Amino acid sequence: ERARATTLWPLFPAFTRGLIDHPLFSATDLGRVKQLPTVGPPEMLLAAQRAFPHARVMNAYGMTETSAIIVLPEHGESLEHRVEWSGTPFRGIEARIIDPETGGPAHPGEIGELLVRGYCILDGYYREPQKTADTIDDEGWLHTGDLCLMDEEGRVAFRGRLKDMLKVGGENVAALEIEAFISSHSAVRHVEVVGVPDPRLDEVPVAFVEVYDGDGITEDALIEFCEGSLASYKVPRHIRFVEPYEWPMSATKVDKTALRERIQEELGAGRAPRRSAVQTLDDHRLAL
Incomplete structure (x- = not known):
């Protein structure tokens, strides 16, 4: 600059x-x-x-394996549209959404794994033939590991990472959905949500939150904020407050694996998951 x-x-x-x-x-x-x-x-x-x-x-949408950004909103799209949708893939790039469990095609508007192929897709991972075979199928489709949806006009919207999808009592829960809601609170500067094992529900959400300096919001207050709008099985069982310098980072993003290991170690040391009466009732219904 x-x-x-x-x-x-x-x-x-x-x-x-x-x-x-x-x-x-x-x-x-x-x-x-x-x-x-x-x-x-x-x-x-x-x-x-x-x-x-x-x-x-x-x-925008892109990843290292696609060489750069491959999806952007069209010129003239409104701000309301641009914050929700990435747009259509560039010319020469094909994209489709599949059900990650069955491998079959997803319907327009359904969340699934994004597959892409085209001139800018990597040929393979250096000296990692198995990883290459696991990521690029026989038809040349790159399995991105990203959860997206596509409308009838081919526009793509990112909804999170497949590995960040939580399975709470049989219900699929996108970590990004919980993060987006908690981010709307005026006290929250940054949030990351991970899943931790639960003996009855497979796993439950936990939120790591960085708040603005001087804000005295509590764990109970944030959980109450979530309970007012989110389905109870999506409400974090724990809130952990994080200082700006405490986030474990990879090259460009927060390392969620490290966060998951941190909370699992803490809970394994003897602290039972927090749970409200409303959550317990819904958890029981999900487990039936």
């Missing part, structure tokens, strides 16, 4: 909130930035749009 040459700035969810909350952000002239492709809950994208009023915030 010293050369004032930045016009497009891809953002990662783990960095977005820290960037726009930085004390020097408001004093920095970023008016030349016109395009902000990112991904995350709608509330985060809306916050990014408010912070960059001269830029076009877009819910």
